[in-house]
Amino acid sequence: xSATQETLVIIGSGPAAWxxxxxxxxxxxxxxxxxxxxxxxxxxxxQLMFTTDIxxxxxxxxxxxxxxxxxxxxxxxxxxGTRVVSENIDSVDFAQYPFVLKASGGATLxxxxxxxxxxxxxxxxxxxxxERLARTGGGxxxxxxxxxxxxxFRNQRLVVVGGxxxxxxxxxxxxxxxSEVVIVHRREEFRASKVMADRVLRDPKIRVEWNSxxxxxxxxxxxxxxxxxxxxxxxxxxxxxxGMFVAIGHTPNTRFLNGQLALHDNGYIVTxxxxxxxxxxEGVFAAGDVMDSYYRQAVTAAGTGCMAALEAERWLAHHEExxxxxxxxxxx
Ligand code: NAP
Numbered sequence: 604x605s606a607t608q609e610t611l612v613i614i615g616s617g618p619a620a621w622x623x624x625x626x627x628x629x630x631x632x633x634x635x636x637x638x639x640x641x642x643x644x645x646x647x648x649x650q651l652m653f654t655t656d657i658x659x660x661x662x663x664x665x666x667x668x669x670x671x672x673x674x675x676x677x678x679x680x681x682x683x684g685t686r687v688v689s690e691n692i693d694s695v696d697f698a699q700y701p702f703v704l705k706a707s708g709g710a711t712l713x714x715x716x717x718x719x720x721x722x723x724x725x726x727x728x729x730x731x732x733x734e735r736l737a738r739t740g741g742g743x744x745x746x747x748x749x750x751x752x753x754x755x756f757r758n759q760r761l762v763v764v765g766g767x768x769x770x771x772x773x774x775x776x777x778x779x780x781x782s783e784v785v786i787v788h789r790r791e792e793f794r795a796s797k798v799m800a801d802r803v804l805r806d807p808k809i810r811v812e813w814n815s816x817x818x819x820x821x822x823x824x825x826x827x828x829x830x831x832x833x834x835x836x837x838x839x840x841x842x843x844x845x846g847m848f849v850a851i852g853h854t855p856n857t858r859f860l861n862g863q864l865a866l867h868d869n870g871y872i873v874t875x876x877x878x879x880x881x882x883x884x885e886g887v888f889a890a891g892d893v894m895d896s897y898y899r900q901a902v903t904a905a906g907t908g909c910m911a912a913l914e915a916e917r918w919l920a921h922h923e924e925x926x927x928x929x930x931x932x933x934x935x
Contacts, residue, residue, distance in 0.1 A: 606711040615720030617649025619891025621676035622908030628683035635686045648673035649722040697863045697884045716915040723853035723892040732820040742826035742846045747773035759845025770850040771799035778808040880911040
């Protein structure tokens with residue numbers, strides 16, 4: 604089967620991908636976005652699809668939902684001619700040029716430039732009981748916004764694991780449904796921003812189990828409680844609950860790259876030049892959470908998406924001019 608030839612392929616569907624698509628389509632690069640398939644852990648739109656109220660994206664004085672923001676960004680990209688395919692890119696070959704990409708629907712395509720904006724996905728504690736109950740809809744989740752409103756969680760004591768902004772956000776969201784929210788955190792202070800932590804600590808429906816680890820999840824078909832271990836004394840105790848939401852950070856979605864781009868030890872893509880989005884392969888750019896383990900904000904992701912599109916545009920112009928000159932010299 605022959606490959607479809609593309610100029611610029613953008614992989615991902617969060618703020619980085621859509622911003623890159625807006626810039627690239629306005630620059631007549633005719634980009635195609637592979638926004639990904641819907642699965643249990645991934646939905647097109649990325650992490651913001653799980654965020655209820657975004658209060659810190661400039662230009663929206665009233666909070667807006669993550670789904671709304673992503674839908675608006677997608678529409679904006681489509682308005683300028685961006686084509687969107689709801690498939691994953693399963694593998695890439697960056698050793699060839701044009702680059703070769705294989706899509707989950709079976710198509711092979713070539714691209715003269717690629718922007719990787721595949722984001723990051725939720726981490727789990729790694730307990731077999733957690734995995735079993737999460738897989739079977741047994742009251743264990745990594746997304747309060749997706750699952751919190753389910754009837755089974757109403758008027759229950761719900762546990763949130765983690766101490767970062769995500770855990771704060773999940774806990775606050777769950778107070779709408781729960782009788783009580785208990786945050787289980789492994790240290791004695793939160794990693795979360797002060798404003799979020801203060802909001803949580805002021806909330807009468809939320810309490811915190813400090814210096815505690817979840818070491819087991821009880822329940823056959825549905826969670827009935829968690830086994831906590833004190834990180835100092837190693838003492839164990841059971842906390843009865845009707846749901847557990849794990850919010851302990853994220854892992855960048857880079858597996859499909861199969862080692863073809865340089866990655867940091869934590870798995871994020873290396874962009875070797877500061878304030879640039881170029882990667883270890885010329886013509887391949889990275890934007891958003893997949894290359895940013897530090898800021899990880901919608902607005903910074905959008906900013907790097909813009910940078911990646913501008914860099915791809917300049918790189919393509921330069922590269923093609925160079926290739927044309929080389930051909931002319933060879934003919935002469
Ligand atoms: P994070 O900041 O990396 O926090 C992860 C939390 O999980 C930490 O408290 C960590 O504990 C804990 N943790 C990690 N592994 C664990 C394990 N195996 N067992 C128990 N606890 C574990 O991740 P995040 O909360 O997802 O936030 C990611 C980024 O997104 C941050 O930059 C954050 O500011 C941003 N964010 C912003 C907003 C907002 O502005 N509204 C909302 C969500 C996220 P330690 O503290 O002990 O390491």
